[in-house]
Amino acid sequence: MSILVCRLNYPLANYQLAAELTVAPGITVLLGPNGAGKTSLLRLLAGLNQPASGQIQLGERCLFDAEKRIDLPSEKRRIGMVFQDLALFPHLDVSGNIGFGLKMRRVSSSARQNRVQQLLEKLAIEHLAKRNVTTLSGGERQKVALARTLATDPQLLLLDEPTAALDPAARGEIRRWLQTVLTQLNIPTLLVTHDAEEVAYFRKRVAVMEQGKIVQQGSFHQLLREPASEFVARFVGVNYILGEVCEQAGKLIFCSRGGAKFLAPFKQVIPGAAFMTVLPWDIALYRELPDGSPRNHLYGEIRDVVILGDRVRITLEKEDKLVAEISTRGYLALGEPQPGENFWAVFKAREARIENCEELPC
Ligand SMILES: Nc1ncnc2c1ncn2[C@@H]1O[C@H](COP(=O)(O)OP(=O)(O)OP(=O)(O)O)[C@@H](O)[C@H]1O
Structure with a gap:
């Protein structure tokens, strides 16, 4: 399994993003208040924006190195992203959405069907296969968006606030589902949230971001016992x-x-x-x-x-x-x-x- 190691600099409107981060297989929660630079960091990792300097290493592969002038295009990074808008294709049913990326890569119809079926089973969403995505609930749409991302076999997953738009009941259900599915997959996953309650739910590794910097990275337990600053303590809910x-x-x-x-x-x-x-x-x-x-x-x-x-x-x-x-x-x-x-x-x-x-x- 690959590990993500990155060090990135990028000028944002009001401050400089200067983040160093390691993401091992499994879930790392990226926690930070609104405007801390979390989405910007994901966009840099995914190759949607170009860092001013730094490196991104994913396992054996160098995705970006400013000094060596390496900058792999987004589609070659093998990074799966689920952004907040989900951007499902309304003209395709659930299976069509999940298989879309494979179709673009000219994967044969039978191989595509096998892969889609495999994912529907693995993610426990077989019952949604033929549904029109416009008729799905928010939680179901999240599941389909993750399945679509997984179809192309990513080595890193970036999930931007996957539960933010859901009501409390659906949020609880999708958290349990994510916990089960992501633990089984064991792909390095950066799960973004500005909600400390979410961190308490996942109780995994956590990176805290403030004004474009990762101010502390460690286990949930470590952050609770030894918060690096007042900001971290207050944010994770410690007196x-x-x-x-x-x-x-x-x-x-x-x-x-x-x-x-x-x-x-x-x-x-x-x-x-x-x-x-x-x-x-x-x-x-x-x-x-x-x-x-x-x-x-x-x-x-x-x-x-x-x-x-x-x-x-x-x-x-x-x-x-x-x-x-x-x-x-x-x-x-x-x-x-x-x-x-x-x-x-x-x-x-x-x-x-x-x-x-x-x-x-x-
Ligand atoms: N391409 C850009 N160029 C310059 N500044 C940007 C760019 N994108 C975002 N910003 C600014 O950078 C700051 C961080 O934004 P970002 O969306 O990354 O924060 P966030 O932590 O994801 O916030 P939220 O939790 O609200 O989604 C904001 O002040 C935003 O206006």
Whole structure:
């Protein structure tokens, strides 16, 4: 299986895209806010725009090298793209759409039919074979678009926000389907999203893009445990609090900028600027402060409650803002907390990660 390795520069309207990225077989989620340059990066990889400098290597093949003046045309890159508009051919049925690329390559009719049938089975969409694509639901159209792309046997898949245009029910269904199909295929796949919830769903390798740069690349777990910056932490949904480590009565305390004080496992830190990260699901909520082992706590007002299937995300604010994620069962047991109510957010000292930082950004 091939691996994509690229380093690309390209001037965009307001900033320079300067991205370095590695995509191994399987799904890598490319996460970034609107306008971060995700679609532009896909277009450069696919050969639809030409980078100002850099290289693109896919397995043994060099697709682009500015210095060596190598620039393989799009159709020779063996890259399968599914862009947001899908661009299915309305005059062809599902099988016709899937076989279209093979027809253009003058593949014989019988070989084409075999390949189309194989894909219909592999992607569990045989029942759609003869349907007119204009009658399909959004989720079904996504499936057909992926099947059409796979027909030409790509070595890299680029999927631009495959679930963005779907309603929540269809989104859940297409995510499960993508997870199954893409895991089986094991082709290097870059799946673009600006939705951190999507990353939490796939729990795969993640590359985070901000202003044209890949600011962190790693496993979902790594990003949660060791976000490289406040931007990454906030984007993947980790609590990130700036402050400083102070010495008080022989103990080291983390004092947040907002004025809250927290205990923590301090072996590795010294007095000075620092940040603390806590995972939302390591925070419990209580109406009354519980007795027991020394724990960190913050008493605050609920600002926001978001129900995410079997989990509930609750934002609490006082000196600082903390987001807790609890089970729906726990939420019901607490009497369904609502915005405006006050609660204790509690977490164990060892569940916080505190690190010194050079200086506090403003
Ligand atoms: N060909 C281009 N030349 C110059 N600037 C461009 C070009 N294409 C896009 N841009 C600009 O580059 C920035 C990044 O756009 P891009 O569509 O790549 O972001 P994105 O991360 O995919 O955003 P979204 O999540 O909204 O789709 C935007 O400010 C956009 O206006």
